[in-house]
Amino acid sequence: MLIVVVWPTLRPTGYSTKNWQEAYLAFVKLIHKCEVMQGTTRPASFITEDCEASETDDILRDALKDGHTILHLNYKGLQQLPPLLLDKSFDKVKKLFLKRNRLTTLPASIGFLQSLTVLYLPSNNISSLPNEICELKQLECLDVSQNCLLSLPSNVGQLPNLEKLHLSSNALTELPEEIGQLQSLKVLIVTNNQLENLPETICRCMKLNTLHVDKNRLHRIPHELNKLRDLKELSLMGNLLTHIPMLLVANSSLTCVNITNNPYLVTLLGNSHQFGAIHSVYSNISGCGFRDPLDLGVKPRQxxxxxxxxxxxxxxxxxxxxxxxxxxxxxxxxxxxxxxxxxxxxxxxxxxxxxxxxxxxxxxxxxxxxxxxxxxxxxxxxxxxxxxxxxxxxxxxxxxxxxxxxxxxxxxxxxxxx
Ligand SMILES: [Zn+2]
Known part of the structure; x- marks a missing residue:
């Protein structure tokens, strides 16, 4: 007896994405029990979106044929990088976009993509990066936000051209000392991780102009941050800071410093709990120890x-x-x-x-x-x-x-x- 089960490729109206995914998972479970159907399903390829692996391969073949250097593979439900992509014939690709797939890791052969300047991987399930990522010497922007990274490879400093590193919403407990070797780094976003410290070496990234470390567990920040003469934006909201170095306050290049929601912040005059919000507001620093100062004002008529x-x-x-x-x-x-x-x-x-x-x-x-x-x-x-x-x-x-x-x-x- 032949039973044909068809799963619609488009989400019907009335189903939320979540319901639709749950229904799909139940469907996959069901048909995996049926031997006849095994091997004919591609759960990863269209669980959230509607692109099958063959479509991805088609995109890659077309890109190769037409000599495209920018590849958009966002929302393809990919569980791994397509083997075709890791062929050396793709070594001219400059930008690779892989947002919201289901990648859990990257293969060592990622190092073959020697021309990459942008590697965009937000919203996957990546828990570690291979050391070979540091063979991408042209890389300028690496975005691994919203994954489940526990650590960074220790050779991360060997990316001489890296300007932007986006690591927000991962599970990082520390940054490697080697991050200080990133001499081109301008933007570092590590919001929403589990960092208890920033390595002192970060003060060697002399081109750094934007540093966001909101929603971590920082007790202190390196005193030598004031040596970063290009640093303009420093956001430290939602940490456990007890002090803000005065030298940092004196850094004239800093135009935005946000220290909102650091409940243990002690100013020179005492604990911010006792002295209220305003006392921890420095001349170019906004925010306060325990709540947003904007909450304190009566709402003015406009x-x-x-x-x-x-x-x-x-x-x-x-x-x-x-x-x-x-x-x-x-x-x-x-x-x-x-x-x-x-x-x-x-x-x-x-x-x-x-x-x-x-x-x-x-x-x-x-x-x-x-x-x-x-x-x-x-x-x-x-x-x-x-x-x-x-x-x-x-x-x-x-x-x-x-x-x-x-x-x-x-x-x-x-x-x-x-
Ligand atoms: Zn005055």
Whole structure:
């Protein structure tokens, strides 16, 4: 008796992708029990999408025939790289896109693809990379985000042209020291892993301009990061940091530093739990120890009337300050006395001041952003947060209400009816 079972190649409406996959898996189980059908199914080739292995081979043959150097093999349900691709005849391929397949590993023969500059592998199930990946000397961009990498090959430093390394959403517990050998590296994204440390050697990647290490378990960051003169964006949200090196704050190239949601962050003045959000906001650092400072502001109305003119406050712009006069009890005395100490530092007999006070005096959390002001801010300030890029906010601090630019103040005054 012949039974023909046909699985539709398109997902019918009414099925979610998940339901459809579950149904398909049940189907595969069923037909694998039937000897007649064994060997005729290709579960990997069309479980999520509708491309069969023969279609992939067709794409490859066409690419070879037409001399294409960019290969798009995203969403093909591939469980392994097509053997055809690993033939040396593909050594002219420059860019290989393999997003959202079912790859669990890469073969050593990946090293044959000598011309690759871009290798794009997000959303697979890859748990390790072969050492041979480092034979890809032309590689400029490697994206292995959303896989299950436990480690990187120790020879990862041998990619002289690698500029972008995307490793977010894996299970990495450490980065190899050799990462410091990546002399072309500009962008390193390691968000959402299990890192407890960053290797000190990372400070040797002199071209690094973007470093995202959000949602890891970092207790500290290398002090020498301040030597990275090209570093512009440093995102450290959701870690276990206790300190931010002051030298880093002084790095003038850094335009975005986000330290939001580091519950153990201790500022020079104490634990952020005690001192509130603003105290851990440095001049070009946004975020705070335990919650997003934007959560602290009352939601302002977005439209204001001034002198019969309607003004719209940018939706990202919010004011952060305590409800009274910008200085929250019981800190004003501390703030004011610290500012006074700073102002009269030269007149004071400095040796008589206790050490902690001296240290604090030399390291204000910020200085007033008003053009000619520059008064140090130690505990309380007027802060205006502006969202400048995605989740990263720029916070501008002023030492007193009068220093907040008039237009913003009027807009916000009306909003808060101060
Ligand atoms: Zn000021």
């Amino acid at each position: 439209i204001f009337k001034i002198n019969n003119c309607r003004a719209v406050l940018p939706p990202q712009m919010k004011l952060i300050w305590p409800a009274t006069d910008g200085i929250q009890q019981p800190y004003p005395l501390l703030e004011l006395s610290l500012r006074a100490c700073f102002k009269f530092k030269k007149l004071l007999n400095i040796q008589q001041l206790p050490d902690p006070i001296l240290r604090v005096l030399d390291c204000p959390v910020a200085v007033c952003a008003h053009a000619d002001c520059g008064v140090p801010i130690y505990t309380s300030s007027f802060a205006i947060a502006e969202q400048i890029k995605g989740p990263v906010n720029k916070v501008t601090l002023f030492h007193r209400k009068q220093c907040v630019p008039l237009l913003i103040l009027r807009l916000l005054d009306q909003s808060f009816q101060l």
